Amino acid sequence: MICCFMPAIRKSIPMIYFQFILKCKHLQDKRMIACLFCFHVVFFQIFFLLFPCSILYPFFFLFFYHYNYFSFFFIMYFVKKNFKMKNKKIAILFYGLTRSLSHCIHSLNQNLFTPLIENCIDFDVFIHENRISGEYYNPWANEYTQNYYNEDVETLLQPKYYIYDDQEKIVETIPFHEYYTQHTGGWTNNVEKDKYVIKNLCLALFSKKQITKLFDQQHISEEYDYAIIIRPDTELHSKIDVNFFNELNDNNIIIPEKHCYAGCNDRICIGKPHIISYCGKLFDELKSYSEQNTIISERFFQDKLKEKQITILSKKIEYVNIRINGTRWD
Numbered sequence: 001m002i003c004c005f006m007p008a009i010r011k012s013i014p015m016i017y018f019q020f021i022l023k024c025k026h027l028q029d030k031r032m033i034a035c036l037f038c039f040h041v042v043f044f045q046i047f048f049l050l051f052p053c054s055i056l057y058p059f060f061f062l063f064f065y066h067y068n069y070f071s072f073f074f075i076m077y078f079v080k081k082n083f084k085m086k087n088k089k090i091a092i093l094f095y096g097l098t099r100s101l102s103h104c105i106h107s108l109n110q111n112l113f114t115p116l117i118e119n120c121i122d123f124d125v126f127i128h129e130n131r132i133s134g135e136y137y138n139p140w141a142n143e144y145t146q147n148y149y150n151e152d153v154e155t156l157l158q159p160k161y162y163i164y165d166d167q168e169k170i171v172e173t174i175p176f177h178e179y180y181t182q183h184t185g186g187w188t189n190n191v192e193k194d195k196y197v198i199k200n201l202c203l204a205l206f207s208k209k210q211i212t213k214l215f216d217q218q219h220i221s222e223e224y225d226y227a228i229i230i231r232p233d234t235e236l237h238s239k240i241d242v243n244f245f246n247e248l249n250d251n252n253i254i255i256p257e258k259h260c261y262a263g264c265n266d267r268i269c270i271g272k273p274h275i276i277s278y279c280g281k282l283f284d285e286l287k288s289y290s291e292q293n294t295i296i297s298e299r300f301f302q303d304k305l306k307e308k309q310i311t312i313l314s315k316k317i318e319y320v321n322i323r324i325n326g327t328r329w330d
Helices: 002-023 027-050 057-066 068-082 101-118 167-173 191-222 242-247 273-280 283-290 297-307
Strands: 089-096 122-131 136-138 143-145 161-166 226-230 234-236 252-256 268-271 311-315 319-322
Touching: 089 191, 089 273, 101 122, 101 234, 122 167, 122 191, 161 167, 161 191, 167 191, 191 226, 191 273, 191 283, 226 273, 242 252, 252 273, 268 273, 273 297, 283 297
Parallel strands: 089 122, 089 226, 122 161, 252 311
Antiparallel strands: 136 143, 226 268, 234 319, 252 268
């Protein structure tokens, strides 16, 4: 008589788990329930093998069927509490030219935004754009177009905070010649081309400073846990590892292990808000640095991190940058 409960129990348990998986909105919770299901399946199989005609079957049936909501919510609460799965909030800061954002947006959605959403991590997108009108020529990257297209940032990124400046007006305000005082050679053997690269660095750091200042203002009320600085022409080839955030403290920063060249990667960085705030406003320190050093962007970034005794955590973050014509630059 009691043995007739065995098929009902075996059928009801998967259905209960399946119901809860459907109710969960986040992938992280679905995975948690799936792990609990595997554990209970193993437990019941062992129990049935050891006690094929146990009088405990009805009690198991009643507990897992009639009291499943209580038991599962208790288990989920207990697991979350003990593993400190606190929802975090992250600011993602984009800066500079949006020359290839339409080529990169799919990878940003898939490998940056979606992993955060799946892990219940809230985020806001910030962007400052240097806008260009008409012709654009970059001799360093061999890019040229007669009519530069400013991407539809608001549709593609859907930023919470979006500001922009006319690059021609920015150029008029920056005395670029003051950044060449110690220039004795850098990226190329062509002095004029190197000066153009320094000019581009100044424009990029100016844009980064503008969006960081806005981030500082919003951080007062929003209270972000972490922040990411990334260029909008970045095509990510690997998903952001959310475990990176657990390694961050008040004295370190995460950067990709690639593209270090003469210093350390300055295209992507992840850190606590005060660290990102410092890194995002390094334009203010570039002129004084140039009075004693030849400017190479990666070396400049590394020197400033060392100056503040910020530890660099190099991580495998796969990406390439996309040129204005869609070609990949690795």
